[in-house]
Amino acid sequence: MSAEYATSAEKSLPWLKFANPRNFYPLAGKMIPWFTALAIIFTLIGLYISFFVAPTDYKQGESYRIMFIHVPAAWMSMFIYIVMACYAAIGLIWNIKLSDMMAGALAPTGAIFTFLALWTGAFWGRPTWGAYWVWDARLTSELILLFLYLGFISLRAAIDDPRRAARASGLLALVGVINVPIIYYSVKWWNTLHQGASVSVTESPKMASIMLTAMAVMAFAFWMYTIAVVLARVRTDILEREREAVWVVEEVSRTA
Amino acid sequence: MNWESFSDFIQMGKHGFYVWSSYGVTALFLAIEILLVRRKRQVVRKRLARLARLDTTLEK
Numbered sequence: 510m511s512a513e514y515a516t517s518a519e520k521s522l523p524w525l526k527f528a529n530p531r532n533f534y535p536l537a538g539k540m541i542p543w544f545t546a547l548a549i550i551f552t553l554i555g556l557y558i559s560f561f562v563a564p565t566d567y568k569q570g571e572s573y574r575i576m577f578i579h580v581p582a583a584w585m586s587m588f589i590y591i592v593m594a595c596y597a598a599i600g601l602i603w604n605i606k607l608s609d610m611m612a613g614a615l616a617p618t619g620a621i622f623t624f625l626a627l628w629t630g631a632f633w634g635r636p637t638w639g640a641y642w643v644w645d646a647r648l649t650s651e652l653i654l655l656f657l658y659l660g661f662i663s664l665r666a667a668i669d670d671p672r673r674a675a676r677a678s679g680l681l682a683l684v685g686v687i688n689v690p691i692i693y694y695s696v697k698w699w700n701t702l703h704q705g706a707s708v709s710v711t712e713s714p715k716m717a718s719i720m721l722t723a724m725a726v727m728a729f730a731f732w733m734y735t736i737a738v739v740l741a742r743v744r745t746d747i748l749e750r751e752r753e754a755v756w757v758v759e760e761v762s763r764t765a
Numbered sequence: 766m767n768w769e770s771f772s773d774f775i776q777m778g779k780h781g782f783y784v785w786s787s788y789g790v791t792a793l794f795l796a797i798e799i800l801l802v803r804r805k806r807q808v809v810r811k812r813l814a815r816l817a818r819l820d821t822t823l824e825k
Contacts, residue, residue: 560774561767571778575787582791621794629787636783734795738802745806752813758820761813 530607530747531756537740544737551730558723575633576720581728583626586654587689589619589735593661594686597679607743609675610750612682613665614743618735620658627651638702646695647703650688657685671750 527533559577566573593615600609630648631641642648661678668674691698696705751757768774777784 563767565767565778570780572780572783574777574784578787578791618798621798625791625794628790632783632787636780738798741802741806745802745809748813749809752816757813758817761810762817 528605528607530610530751531754533607534744534747534760537744541737541740544733544740548730548733548737551726551733555723555727555730558719558726563719563723569637572633572636575629577723577727579626579629579633580724581731582622582629583651584728585731585735586619586623586626586651587692588732589615589622590654590657590682590689591686593619594682597675597682600675601679601683606671606675606750607747609671609679610743610746611739612675612679614739614746615735616658616662616665617742618739620655620662622731622735623651623655623658627655643702645701645703646699647692647701650692650695653688654685654692657681657688661685 527536555577559574563574563577565571593612596608596612596615599605600612627648630651634643635641661681664678664681665674668677695701696703748757748761775781775785
């Protein structure tokens with residue numbers, strides 16, 4: 510591809526050059542296949558452990574297998590929000606365009622995992638608690654997280670000027686961070702129907718450790734998936750935002 | 766091995782509906798996300814390529 514472009518500041522801090530969309534674009538392109546491969550491998554291992562290695566739960570029967578995607582999806586919903594808010598903060602403080610684009614690219618994936626945490630939770634709650642939904646502190650705060658993601662996405666879509674959109678949505682993302690510890694500690698602070706930290710649901714230690722392995726492998730698979738899909742999304746955003754740049758004109762004219 | 770047969774696997778005890786609704790919708794959403802990201806990339810590339818061609822013809 511094109512020669513790398515670096516300012517003097519970027520020469521003294523070499524990795525900083527990847528804050529430049531022009532240098533980040535080809536790097537992201539090279540990273541996507543690796544994260545995709547890892548996501549596929551870990552999904553297959555995770556599903557295998559979830560369905561064929563982990564034994565039937567003596568209390569809940571087979572419905573507890575929903576946990577192997579429910580818990581990782583819920584973790585992702587919170588992790589992605591924190592990462593998104595960090596990118597938004599870096600974008601706001603140092604006025605780095607790529608950082609704002611990363612925040613924007615993370616939001617849809619975060620919203621999807623939040624929805625999936627709620628959805629799988631509903632389908633686990635029905636056979637376990639007898640209800641798809643209750644206005645429990647854990648469930649309600651997770652629903653608020655979904656609205657925060659959707660608000661962030663809509664706000665960006667509603668403002669035409671990308672710099673103003675970055676500032677407004679970045680502030681929303683930062684204010685919303687307060688909700689993440691509320692979700693996390695909700696099971697301690699309030700008397701919830703939702704169980705406490707799932708990592709300690711230990712009856713026999715052997716079973717707990719295989720369950721923990723399945724959840725960790727699935728969480729890792731979701732992380733790899735997230736990185737791959739977010740990098741792919743941000744590459745398109747870079748092309749759109751930098752469409753005036755010569756390298757983008759060359760890049761889009763190459764194949765299409 | 767947890768399952769004696771394929772139908773045993775599908776039934777998931779009595780909880781097949783709940784388990785497969787959870788896993789199915791998760792797979793569906795992630796698949797849709799991948800398709801949307803891909804399609805948007807193609808659409809954007811095409812549009813920008815057209816704009817680039819238009820610019821070069823105007824310059825000539």
